[in-house]
Structure formats: structure tokens, C-alpha cells
Amino acid sequence: MLQQTTVKTVENKISEIINIFPSFYSFKTKKLEHLLKVWSGLGYYNRAENLFKAVKIINNIYHGELPDNRDSLISLPGVGKYTSSAILAIGHNKKSFPVDVNVKRLIQRLSGLKLKDDEVENILNSACKKKISYRSLAESMMDFSSIICKKNNPNCSKCIFSSFCKSAFKSFENNKNIKRNNKQIDFYLINSPLHICFIKKPKFQYYKNFIHLPSNLDEEFIANLKLKNKEKIKSFKFVITNNLFQINVYKFNLEKFNINNSVWIEKSKTKQLALPTLFKRILN
Numbered sequence: 001m002l003q004q005t006t007v008k009t010v011e012n013k014i015s016e017i018i019n020i021f022p023s024f025y026s027f028k029t030k031k032l033e034h035l036l037k038v039w040s041g042l043g044y045y046n047r048a049e050n051l052f053k054a055v056k057i058i059n060n061i062y063h064g065e066l067p068d069n070r071d072s073l074i075s076l077p078g079v080g081k082y083t084s085s086a087i088l089a090i091g092h093n094k095k096s097f098p099v100d101v102n103v104k105r106l107i108q109r110l111s112g113l114k115l116k117d118d119e120v121e122n123i124l125n126s127a128c129k130k131k132i133s134y135r136s137l138a139e140s141m142m143d144f145s146s147i148i149c150k151k152n153n154p155n156c157s158k159c160i161f162s163s164f165c166k167s168a169f170k171s172f173e174n175n176k177n178i179k180r181n182n183k184q185i186d187f188y189l190i191n192s193p194l195h196i197c198f199i200k201k202p203k204f205q206y207y208k209n210f211i212h213l214p215s216n217l218d219e220e221f222i223a224n225l226k227l228k229n230k231e232k233i234k235s236f237k238f239v240i241t242n243n244l245f246q247i248n249v250y251k252f253n254l255e256k257f258n259i260n261n262s263v264w265i266e267k268s269k270t271k272q273l274a275l276p277t278l279f280k281r282i283l284n
């Protein structure tokens, strides 16, 4: 869950998710849309989809127990080298070294070397000759590098490694400029007296497991609706991965009618729908 997502964002969600999905077995009585609904706000919804598929395999093949070997873990959807290392070290306390950007930065600074992930792992592996708590090591390196050896302005004066660190007291640029692609998209809030119109097969490439509000990308759909007198009701910026979208929202009032690819949802029920944050923001 923490991939590409801040601890603060996950912190606000984790207890809600655990309440609804307290165990692997609890997934058996739930559908993907239940998970997507509670995942709303975390983004990167393919992670929820992979989690759902992975838990199915864990229940069916591994009797509800998270595997404790790398091959089985890596065969699960969404689990790669890093996640399997983190599960082995933190979940099973086995000799394994999850190397995330923070840990890599810490070891690179200490050694003064530019290293690949595998090389960081090898250094840690050869430094840990005796049996230790691999769980504590993994967690403490992650915490230490994100609290003390921070990306910008590391706190070298409080660092226990400063006497031998090859990068101690060097200045690290405070470069917060992230390059994003600027894009614009218009979404259409099409209202009948009691319903709102959604589209089943949208052209907007994100959030593929959700129903969508129609947008200007859905040209054929919009042409069929013959929308007139559009009223702009909202405009805001929204970031999805490395894209910064200028979102414009237009409102139309229409009588409800059937058109291929449309789904009309009662306005009073839109709050219970599994929807990504973007559409919630448009609707609220």
C-alpha cells in the first residue's frame, strides 16, 4: 500500500480496511468492488486488484497462510522482489533485505558509492554474519533513513554514523520540483431529476475497474446525447501518477433515457458507490 503513497495517506485508511478485511479468509465473502470502495483515496487501484487476486490464491493454495519462501511469494499477483523481501523480513523475520529508495540512499551515503539495489542487498547480507532480528533491521533502516538520513537536509548532527559516514555534513539539494505532464479533461455531470449518468466503457484510461463519469474523450457517447447549453460548475487541478490534470466539470440537465454504454445511478445512491477520489470530488 505504501508504494507511491505517503505513510500519512495510508495511516488514515489502514484501520478502515482492516475492519472490513480482518483476515485473508474475510476476503472470501467479499467482492473486488468492496475492496475498491474502501481503497478509494489511495489511488493506484491496480494494487487493490492484485491484492484481491493474491488473497484468493493464498486462500485456495496456501490455506490462508502467507507463504514464507520467495518463489511462492513472487508468483502472487503484484508481488515483486521488493515486496517479497519486505514480507520475508518484516512478516516472517527471515534473512532478507528489502531495499527501498530510503534504505538505498542511506547505504549509498554511508559508503559514498553509487550502488544498484542488488549491491545494497549484498552489502547488508555480508554485514549480517550473525543471526539478528531481520524484522527490526528492516524496519529500523526504513525509519532511520526517512527520519534522520532524509532525502533533503539530512540530520547529520544527530546521526550515530556521522563519524565514519562518507557523506556526513554534505549539502543535499532541496529539489522538490517534480516534472509533470500538464493535461486537460472535461467531465460531464449529466443529471436527470433523480439520476446521474455514468459510462461503462470510458476512454479515460485510469480507474479501469470503476464506472466513470463521461468526458470529452468519449466523443461518440457525447455526440449521441446531443448535449446543449453546458454550464461549467467546477474546475480544479488533480494529479494522477506524473500527470497534472486541469479538470473542468460541466453540468447538463436531461430527461433520463437509455443509450448504449450508459448507466444511470440514483443520486441518493452515488455515495455508496465504489468511486475513485476524482469522481467523488466532481460529484460533491
Ligand code: SF4
Residues within 6 Å of the ligand: 106, 109, 110, 148, 149, 150, 154, 155, 156, 159, 160, 161, 162, 165, 166, 167, 168, 169
Ligand atoms: S551522517 Fe548524515 S548523510 Fe551520513 S548517514 Fe548520517 S544523516 Fe545520513
